Amino acid sequence: MSGVNLHLNEKDPVQQNRAIRDLFAGRSNAAGTVTLTANTTTTAVNALNCSAGSKVFLFPRTANAAAVVASTYVATVASGTFTITHPSNANADKNFFCVCLG
Template identity: 45%
Template structure:
């Protein structure tokens, strides 16, 4: 669910209030989908929306497939690097395809 983002020059209070209401309801534009790379122990995520990730940001994952849930449950998946506009997931080097997650970025 995306949130309406008014421009910095917005003067219509209704649009500004709508944006605040959507944020309070949990909407965010800092989300995406990632499928873990097969045959590799890392997957680099670089969202197309610049500015979504900063040093100190925290990606949160929700598995979308049984393979993704198994990877998360294995304890071998973690975020190893967070940098400006990118993060790296370290995981099992596996031929298993379809390890797909939704993610949200906090911070």
């Protein structure tokens, strides 16, 4: 789900109103999905809306993701990216929903 991307100098009230309606409907560019990299212990995620002070939340989408959730965490958050630390195994379908706020 993504919302309307407004330019910083947007003057069109129709576009501004649409962006506000999208936010009220729960749409934003803060949500996405990530698949943990198999056979390694870290996965880097590009997230344009993240900054160093952002909070990242992960929610398992698949059974293999749920199986590693207790030992999976967001290790670092920086401008435009975050890194997840997780167990290394061959499962290629460790899929998570992610939300980056702040």
